[in-house]
Amino acid sequence: MSNDALPPLLILLSSLLPGLIIFFLPEKSVRLRTALNLCGALFKVAVVIVVLQGVYAGLEYSASVPFLPGNDLVLRIDSLALLFVTLSAGLWLVMTVYAVSYLEDSPNRSRFFGFYSLCVSATVGIAMAGDLLTLFVFYELLTIATYPLVVHNGTPEARRAGTVYLAFTIGGGVLLLAGTVWVQTLAVSTNFLEVAGVLEGLGQEHETALRLIFALMVGGFGVKAAVVPLHQWLPRAMVAPAPVSALLHAVAVVKAGAFGIIRVVYDVYGVELSHALGLSDALAVLATATILYGSFQALRQDDLKLRLAYSTVSQVSYILLGIALYSPLASIGGLSHLVHQGLMKITLFLCAGNLGQTLGIHKVSEMNGAGARMPWTMAAFSVAALGMIGLPPFAGFISKWYLGSGAVQSGAGWALVVLLISSLLNAAYFLPILSRVWFRKQTGPWPEEKSFGRFETKAGLLFPPVTTAIATVAVGLFAGTPVSPLSWIRDVVAVEYRL
Amino acid sequence: MSTPAFAAALVPALVWIPLSLGALSFVLGRAASPWLVLPGLLATAGVVPALLPLAAPGGIAAYHLGGWMPPLGIAWRLDGLSAIMLAITAIVSAGVGIFASSMMNRMDRQSEWFWPLLLLLIAGLNALFLTRDLFNAYVTLEIVSLAAVALVTITGTSAPIVAGMRYLLAALAGSLSYLLAVALLYARYGTLDFDLLATVMQDDPIGMLALALATAGLFIKSALFPLHVWLPPAHGSAPAPVSAMLSALVVKAGFYLLLRLWFEVFAALDSLAAARVLIGLCGAGAVVWGSMLALCQQRLKPLLAYSTVAQLGYLLLLFPLAEVVSAWQGTLILVCAHGTAKAAMFLAAGIILRAYGHDRIIAIGGAARGVPLTTFALGLAGVSLIGLPPSGGFAAKWLLLVAAFESGRWWWSFVPLGGGLLAAGYVFIILARAFEAPSADTGDFAQVPRVAELAALALALVSFMLGFAGNAVAIGLDSAIAEMTRS
Numbered sequence: 007m008s009n010d011a012l013p014p015l016l017i018l019l020s021s022l023l024p025g026l027i028i029f030f031l032p033e034k035s036v037r038l039r040t041a042l043n044l045c046g047a048l049f050k051v052a053v054v055i056v057v058l059q060g061v062y063a064g065l066e067y068s069a070s071v072p073f074l075p076g077n078d079l080v081l082r083i084d085s086l087a088l089l090f091v092t093l094s095a096g097l098w099l100v101m102t103v104y105a106v107s108y109l110e111d112s113p114n115r116s117r118f119f120g121f122y123s124l125c126v127s128a129t130v131g132i133a134m135a136g137d138l139l140t141l142f143v144f145y146e147l148l149t150i151a152t153y154p155l156v157v158h159n160g161t162p163e164a165r166r167a168g169t170v171y172l173a174f175t176i177g178g179g180v181l182l183l184a185g186t187v188w189v190q191t192l193a194v195s196t197n198f199l200e201v202a203g204v205l206e207g208l209g210q211e212h213e214t215a216l217r218l219i220f221a222l223m224v225g226g227f228g229v230k231a232a233v234v235p236l237h238q239w240l241p242r243a244m245v246a247p248a249p250v251s252a253l254l255h256a257v258a259v260v261k262a263g264a265f266g267i268i269r270v271v272y273d274v275y276g277v278e279l280s281h282a283l284g285l286s287d288a289l290a291v292l293a294t295a296t297i298l299y300g301s302f303q304a305l306r307q308d309d310l311k312l313r314l315a316y317s318t319v320s321q322v323s324y325i326l327l328g329i330a331l332y333s334p335l336a337s338i339g340g341l342s343h344l345v346h347q348g349l350m351k352i353t354l355f356l357c358a359g360n361l362g363q364t365l366g367i368h369k370v371s372e373m374n375g376a377g378a379r380m381p382w383t384m385a386a387f388s389v390a391a392l393g394m395i396g397l398p399p400f401a402g403f404i405s406k407w408y409l410g411s412g413a414v415q416s417g418a419g420w421a422l423v424v425l426l427i428s429s430l431l432n433a434a435y436f437l438p439i440l441s442r443v444w445f446r447k448q449t450g451p452w453p454e455e456k457s458f459g460r461f462e463t464k465a466g467l468l469f470p471p472v473t474t475a476i477a478t479v480a481v482g483l484f485a486g487t488p489v490s491p492l493s494w495i496r497d498v499v500a501v502e503y504r505l
Numbered sequence: 506m507s508t509p510a511f512a513a514a515l516v517p518a519l520v521w522i523p524l525s526l527g528a529l530s531f532v533l534g535r536a537a538s539p540w541l542v543l544p545g546l547l548a549t550a551g552v553v554p555a556l557l558p559l560a561a562p563g564g565i566a567a568y569h570l571g572g573w574m575p576p577l578g579i580a581w582r583l584d585g586l587s588a589i590m591l592a593i594t595a596i597v598s599a600g601v602g603i604f605a606s607s608m609m610n611r612m613d614r615q616s617e618w619f620w621p622l623l624l625l626l627i628a629g630l631n632a633l634f635l636t637r638d639l640f641n642a643y644v645t646l647e648i649v650s651l652a653a654v655a656l657v658t659i660t661g662t663s664a665p666i667v668a669g670m671r672y673l674l675a676a677l678a679g680s681l682s683y684l685l686a687v688a689l690l691y692a693r694y695g696t697l698d699f700d701l702l703a704t705v706m707q708d709d710p711i712g713m714l715a716l717a718l719a720t721a722g723l724f725i726k727s728a729l730f731p732l733h734v735w736l737p738p739a740h741g742s743a744p745a746p747v748s749a750m751l752s753a754l755v756v757k758a759g760f761y762l763l764l765r766l767w768f769e770v771f772a773a774l775d776s777l778a779a780a781r782v783l784i785g786l787c788g789a790g791a792v793v794w795g796s797m798l799a800l801c802q803q804r805l806k807p808l809l810a811y812s813t814v815a816q817l818g819y820l821l822l823l824f825p826l827a828e829v830v831s832a833w834q835g836t837l838i839l840v841c842a843h844g845t846a847k848a849a850m851f852l853a854a855g856i857i858l859r860a861y862g863h864d865r866i867i868a869i870g871g872a873a874r875g876v877p878l879t880t881f882a883l884g885l886a887g888v889s890l891i892g893l894p895p896s897g898g899f900a901a902k903w904l905l906l907v908a909a910f911e912s913g914r915w916w917w918s919f920v921p922l923g924g925g926l927l928a929a930g931y932v933f934i935i936l937a938r939a940f941e942a943p944s945a946d947t948g949d950f951a952q953v954p955r956v957a958e959l960a961a962l963a964l965a966l967v968s969f970m971l972g973f974a975g976n977a978v979a980i981g982l983d984s985a986i987a988e989m990t991r992s
Contacts, residue, residue, distance in 0.1 A: 029881070073972070074900055075834055075979040114874075139903075143894035150893055153933075160942035168937060176929045179893075180922050183906070187918070191910040 011069035013057045014081035014134050017091060018127055020050040021098070025123025031116050040106050043119055047099040050130075054088075054095045061088055068136060077190075079143065080136030080197060085498045086272070086341075089491065090133035090265050093345050097257045097352055098126045100470045104356055105249035107466025108363065112247075118158055122253070124151035129258040132265060137197045138186045141269065145182065145230075148262055149175040155250045156243050167242040174229050174239040182226025182266075185219045189274065192219075206276045213283065216275075220285045223270045224292070231263030231326065234296040237319045244311045248359025251311060255318045256352035264325045264344060271329050272502045281332045290330035294424050296323035301431035308369050310358050313435060314351070317394065320428065321347045328409050331421060336412020337499045338492070339405050345491045346393070346401035349478045353390035356471035357383050364463040366454025370439055375448030380462040384443050386475035391436040393478050396429050401482040404492060515552050516568050516583055519591060519631040522549050527624030535617050539606035542620045546602040549627065550595035556583060568635075575698035581635040585981040586837070590634040590761055593841045596967060597753045597848045598627050604852050604960040605746040608859065618659055619746075626652035626750060633758050639687050639697040639770070642762055646683070650676040650726065653755050657743040668738035675735040679725030679759075686719035699770050706773040716771045720763065720784075727759030729821065730791030733814045737798070740810035745855020748806060752813040752851060753844035760820055760840070768827065785825035789920045791818025796927030800934070805854045805864035808931055809847065812890065816843045819905065819924065822917055826908045833986045834979050835904030841978070842897030842971045846886035849965035853879045853886070856961060860953050866934060870941035875950050878958040880939045885965040887932035892925045897971025904975070 024046035031039050057067060061083065068082035083091070105122065109115055128151050131144030149172070157168035192212065193204040205216060229236045243254055254260065271280050271289070280286045300320025307313040324347070328340015360383045361367040361376065377384040393400030406425060413421035458464045485492040526545040533541065568581040583591075605619065629648030636642050654676060658669035691697055694705050706712055721732070728736035736756070740748045767777070795815030802808035819839055826832035856879045857872055858864045872880050889896035902921045909917040 071973075072976055073895070074903060074975040075831065077903075079895075143899075146894045146899075150888060154940060157937065157940045160940060162941075165937050165941060168940075169933070172929065172933055176891075176926060180926055183903075183925075184918065184922055187903070187906040187910050188915075190907065 010065070010067050013053055013060070013067045014069045014083055016053045017050060017057070017095070017130050017134065018081065020046050020053065021123045021130070022127040025120050025127060028116055028123060029120035033114075033116055036115075039116065039119060043102045043106065043123070044099075046123065047095075047102045050095045051099055054092050057083060058088065058092065061085060070136075073143075074139070077137075077139050079140045081131070081134045081140065082136030083134055085494065085501065086268070087133045087135075089341070089345065089494060089498065090261070091130050093348050094126060094129045094133065094257050094261070097348060097474070100352070100473055101249055101252060101257060103466055104252075104359075104470040107464045108247065108249050108359060110464075114158065114160075117154065121151050121154045122249075125155065125253060125258050127151075129262060132262045135269075138189055138274065141266065142179075142182055142186050145227075145262060145266060146179050148230075148258060149179060152250075152254065152259055155253065156246045158246060158250065161245070164245045167239075167245045170242050171239040174236060178226045178229030178236065180226075181222045185222030185226060188215070188219050188222070204274055206279050216279075216283060217285065220270070220275065220280070220283075220288075223274070224267060224289065227263045227266035227270065228292070229263065230259050231267060231322055232260050232296075232319045233263075233292055233323065233326070234299045234319070237296070237300070240319060241312055241315045244309075244315050248311075248355060248362065251315075252352045252355040252359075255315070255355060256348045260318060260322050261344065261348060264322050267326055268329055268341070268344075277332070277503055286330045286332060289326060290418070290421070293323040293326035293330055294421070296320065297327065297424060297428050298431075301428050301435070304435045305431065308371055310361070310368060310370050310373070310439075311355070313370060313439075314354050314358060317354075317432070317435065318347075318351060320431075321351070321394065324405065324409060327421065327424075328405075328412065331409075331412050331416045331418055333412040333416035334499050334503045335408050335415050336421075337502065338495050339408030339410075339412055341495045341498060342408060342492050343402075343405035345495075346405050346478070346481065349401055349474050349481065350390040350393045353386055353471050353474040353478060354394075356467075356474070357387040357390070360463050360467050360471065363467060364456055364458070365452040367452065370442070372453060373439060373442045374446040375443070377443040378448070379452070382462060382468055382472055386471040388440050388443070389475040389478055391440060393482070395432045395436055399479065399482045401478045404482055404485045515555055516581060516635065518552055519549060519556075519635070520628050522552070523624040523631065524628040527621045527628060530624065531621035539602070539609070539620060542624065543602055543606050545624070546627070547599055549631075550599040553588075553592050553595045556588060556591070575638070576696040576701055579641045580637040580698060580700075581632075582637050583635060585983065585986075586761075586764070587634045588981055589837050589841065589978060590757070591631060593757075593844050594627065594630050594634070594754055597844055597964065598623070598750065600845075600848060600960045600964040601746045601749050601852070604749075604855070604957050607954040607956040607960070608746070608855065619656070622652050622656050622659070623746075623750070626656065626755070630754055630758055634761060637699040639690065639699070639702070641697075642765075643680070643684060643687055646726065646758065646762065647680060649755055649758055650680065653747075653751055656747040656750070657739050659747065660744055664738075665742040665744075668735075668742045672735050672739040675725050675732075679722040682718050682722030682725070684722075686715040686717075686722070689715040689718070699765060702770050703772060706771060708774050708776065712771065712774055713776070716766065716774065716777075719766055723759040723763050723766075724787075727756045727763070727817065728814060729760070729817055730787050730794060730814060733791065733795070733817075736814060737807055737810040740813060740851075741804070741807035745806075745851050745858065748810070748854075749848035749851040752810070753848040756813065756817060757840055757844060760817070764823075767824065781824040781827070784821050785917065788818040788821025788824075791815060791821065792920055792924040792927070793818075796924060796931065799931040800927070802931075803865060803867070805857065805866055805869070805935065806851070808866065808935070809850050809854060812928070812931060813843075813847055815924065815928070816847070816890070819901070819921060822905055822909075822920055825914065826905070826912055826917060829908040829912050830986055831904040831911065832908035833982055834975065835901045835908060837982060838897055838904065838971060838975060838978050839901035841974075842889050842901055842968050845964045845968035845971070846889040846896075846898065849882050849886040849961045849968060850890070852957070852961035852964065853883045856953050856957055860951055862951070866938055868938075869935070870938050872939045876953060876958060878955075878962050879953075882958070882962040882965040883939065884936055885962075885969045887936060889965075889968040889971070891928045891932050892921065893929075895972040896969045897974070898968070900972040900975045 024042040070078040070080045073079045128144045128148035135141035156171050157164045232240045297320045300316050304313050304316035324343045325340045328336045393402035396402045396406040461468050530542050570579045629645045633645035654673045658666045724732045792815050795811050799808050799811035823836040889898035892898040892902040905921050906918050
């Protein structure tokens with residue numbers, strides 16, 4: 007096996023192997039389990055850093071594993087894959103630290119962390135998938151691996167949420183499977199990293215088929231990307247523990263859906279073909295509806311996690327809007343939101359988890375004066391919330407700026423209006439929280455207060471959101487430097503648009 | 506003696522070893538089992554890898570019983586299709602044997618009869634997968650059916666005996682129908698050898714009638730929709746290891762013979778295209794009907810039994826898609842993946858039955874904590890049953906879908922696609938409960954032998970990993986398919 011094949015496999019196995027071992031560890035071997043988790047996460051980050059340098063220097067990495075007759079599993083790292091891999095590897099490290107503290111003394115932790123690791127393995131698999139079959143395999147693995155996490159609490163409510171989750175995701179999987187097989191029989195190769203736009207160059211007579219395939223695939227990926235009306239599983243899945251919510255919303259699941267759609271538009275169809283067939287216009291309409299619907303729903307929620315969930319529904323469709331507008335600038339905005347939304351949303355969910363664990367707060371109306379009790383947590387929350395609204399200099403501003411410029415560039419003035427309305431709505435559901443937290447007095451005792459020594463909460467719960475909040479500021483402030491995600495994304499987009 | 510010749514000499518051992526051990530364990534009674542039987546079972550399983558090289562293209566091994574050539578004598582032959590069936594029989598029966606030996610160690614009435622019958626069943630199956638003679642196939646099919654019926658009723662309680670009697674009557678009706686076909690052919694052509702018949706077969710009403718009779722008989726024996734009604738009570742009430750053998754292997758025996766008949770013996774009949782579509786439609790009906798009834802079950806074992814009815818439906822999709830190679834690959838992978846997955850799930854059901862004293866689905870909450878390995882086995886096997894990647898079930902379904910699209914008859918793709926959704930429904934009815942916190946009505950927990958749990962888990966793992974065996978199956982099938990798709 008050549009050296010080039012090793013890094014993709016290492017990135018995959020660094021979470022897969024620990025996960026498989028963890029399943030069989032006894033419940034009480036906490037230290038070994040934590041060590042395995044952290045070593046896996048650190049190792050993955052280390053490999054990713056090496057690969058980043060390699061890809062920057064022009065190296066290519068690919069590996070294939072024999073699978074079906076005529077179809078190998080192909081892992082390949084291109085710059086788009088690397089963007090997603092870096093995001094999930096980095097956030098997984100943060101999440102592992104957080105989850106270990108969050109779940110201290112709760113039952114079934116071996117099972118939890120086993121599936122947790124499988125989830126991340128599936129996510130990096132999706133990122134590195136070199137053809138449609140491989141993408142499908144890991145996409146479905148992600149479904150299997152997240153189900154036990156959604157139902158982790160074992161309550162009837164969790165079971166119902168899990169059933170809804172499965173009904174949507176398995177249904178989406180079937181659509182995607184049909185689309186994948188169809189592409190396989192039409193196209194010469196489904197290896198979309200070797201042949202960009204594998205469906206380009208098919209004759210006119212296939213137009214209907216191409217439209218149907220696009221609908222099947224967007225339907226399949228749209229379930230996880232929580233596109234209206236396929237989003238209904240997401241708010242229900244809020245019964246799961248906070249680390250799972252963060253995983254669903256920022257690191258793995260919704261991102262996998264959005265990433266899948268990116269691959270379909272850019273690499274299966276190609277920008278030109280999806281524009282020419284009017285497919286990207288349809289996607290833009292879908293994204294717009296989702297952005298507005300999610301924001302309006304978020305306004306109505308008093309439950310903090312639910313409000314964040316609807317905010318995710320809306321924010322993920324920014325990514326889709328960005329790639330649907332026929333403009334390089336909008337694409338930069340959409341892709342950078344893949345990273346930026348991840349950083350901001352993980353911060354928000356981790357902070358929400360801290361409020362629940364430390365003060366027993368689950369509702370917006372209970373948050374009065376929380377800033378005085380938990381200044382660090384709430385500061386991190388505020389940074390992320392302001393970023394979501396799109397204020398400079400935070401990460402969200404960069405995304406919205408490029409999205410807006412892209413809307414102008416492609417002559418889609420209506421998109422600018424959508425962005426404006428959505429930003430106003432963002433402000434309308436985030437600013438009241440901030441004003442309660444910082445400017446109102448505590449109205450009564452906290453629902454269920456626990457105190458944890460030196461800091462305002464457990465150190466393992468506090469550092470992760472603070473870290474991601476700092477990252478939110480940093481990627482915004484230093485967006486112009488060559489090491490920022492933004493400059494990486496510019497290169498990706500230049501390739502996709504063949505600039 | 507060169508290696509292939511030595512391996513060819515081993516072929517009949519697949520039948521003689523289980524047959525003689527079965528007789529021996531019957532004579533020796535309680536003293537013998539399972540310590541005599543289990544090594545024999547594993548030895549039979551051990552013969553199979555030695556035979557696999559023969560299944561590669563060009564490596565077909567023929568064996569003539571008593572040295573008599575057809576049409577006077579009976580020929581046995583090992584090709585890729587046989588080798589796959591023999592391999593899966595060996596794997597499943599080894600798993601079931603290990604499970605049964607650990608669960609039945611209390612020298613009871615059951616174990617006295619269980620081992621001779623199990624070995625007879627395996628001998629019958631192996632002989633059926635080797636034979637090239639229609640009447641010999643009938644005899645082996647009878648051995649299999651009678652051993653299976655006896656195994657169903659082995660506990661001597663009322664529900665299995667009623668189910669077993671029904672099974673017996675159905676099996677006899679099936680045999681009669683098949684035997685009529687054999688008689689018709691013998692009267693007309695004077696031979697029953699597969700290859701000789703194939704060369705002289707005329708496309709005339711007698712041939713059609715014979716094929717129809719044989720097909721109807723085998724539909725009954727394999728519980729293929731709509732002639733499946735005997736299966737759910739029999740598989741649902743038999744002891745766990747018996748249900749595992751029945752669902753994994755016995756129903757596949759009839760299907761195997763159907764393939765031999767349709768694509769070898771009767772391949773010359775041109776007017777079969779419509780009939781093939783009809784069989785495909787029966788398959789679609791099986792998937793829908795079996796899955797719907799599986800969704801309605803309150804207990805684990807009946808659910809699994811109806812799931813077998815449904816999964817057998819996918820196999821029938823081969824008939825309308827047979828000219829595409831990937832349909833053959835998918836079907837044979839499905840035979841193996843379903844066999845191992847369903848065996849694992851029935852064994853898991855047996856473990857849960859032992860641990861909690863019941864198998865009511867609604868009350869198995871917390872099984873994940875009581876018997877975690879078994880729950881894991883249920884999960885892995887369930888994933889393969891649904892056909893989620895990268896399991897064997899997925900590989901099979903993918904290849905069937907490719908076949909449907911490549912042949913241009915894409916409408917057949919609705920069967921595996923929709924069937925997957927339904928299967929997800931009934932598999933997660935079980936798994937969702939297993940993740941629940943234990944409830945008050947779960948019942949007391951009894952210890953289960955670890956070996957039994959591991960046997961179930963091993964079978965589930967095989968089914969899951971079969972997804973990566975697609976290339977091996979493809980190579981093994983090459984010669985057999987080349988012969989069968991030639992028509």
